[in-house]
Amino acid sequence: MSANPNQIILLTYKICRFQGVYYSYMTGNEYQKSAMRTCRSPNLNHAVFGLCSEAGEVSGIMQKVFQGHKFDKNHIVKELGDCLWMIAEACSALDVTFEEVMDQNIEKLKKRYPDGFEEEKSLFRDKNDI
Template structure:
């Protein structure tokens, strides 16, 4: 039986078909009650162990009742259960279904496919981070293909928190998402052949959004040991990033892809901070970001 048919037939047994307050509160309370009963059954299972022989049957019954109330609430709000299920699967797959990048050959279409080669982010490249002291202040500069790119960076903070190495995060976005307006500007790979794309996707506003995401995630990471032992990120963090990028091409990337980009970026950043410099190797084709010391 499909969900559409189930929803229609479940509605035939509704004793309070009105969409008024009473008709809505009954299934909502019923839903809460059935969930409570399911929890109670699980408590009995924990208490009685194998002697509680009807556990599986009771779970099936309670889940059926929960499904009936869900269908009833959906109907009274003018929603289709099959569409709810479809959207939920889409959301959960985008959030939790990580891709295996170990064997990626063509992970997705790049945003700059079809543009002249000089306007594409290099598919494989390395950037060297060098730290030097200017008085008591640590500064970092980046070198790509033997040339210094961008400005010298400090932490711009009272505390030594290592944010001077934050360009690692932009490289991670490039590696895992195929996106980084900041790196496009630093590497002079802006898509000038299409002025509107250059303005919207590679311009100042998109770069500010990327820098904002980097700073926002960093403030979260500070409170979570710089993601040292993190295998997942807070849903609210990822939802905020998706909202910030709603009007940009990177909206096509899923929360799970953002999560991978951030976690790997911080893995490399922690190495960079520990060794006070090093090289970051980007492979957009295999979707990898790796670290090595400068003497390798």
């Protein structure tokens, strides 16, 4: 009997208990794998331009708040999810995992700000520190 790919992905969810409440979660790599089910062929250009577009939608939601509209948390969460999807596509196009990118970013921040963020270190950062 062959398994449905969607069932396999659902089995990767983790369950944890915190203060009597159960939460399900997935790793970054599990998210990437699940998200890429809906991607025909990962394309870096599509991912980068798509990320800009989705980030613009997040920005648009916040612009509405400045114009007096009510903050719509559910809408912004959905758009942030679209941003994540585009990042997952970019990672896949580059043949790196979501978690590799996450780990490299944290390592960079630990080097740059070993004791936490400091404005002084930000202002006078080495020009080669990308």
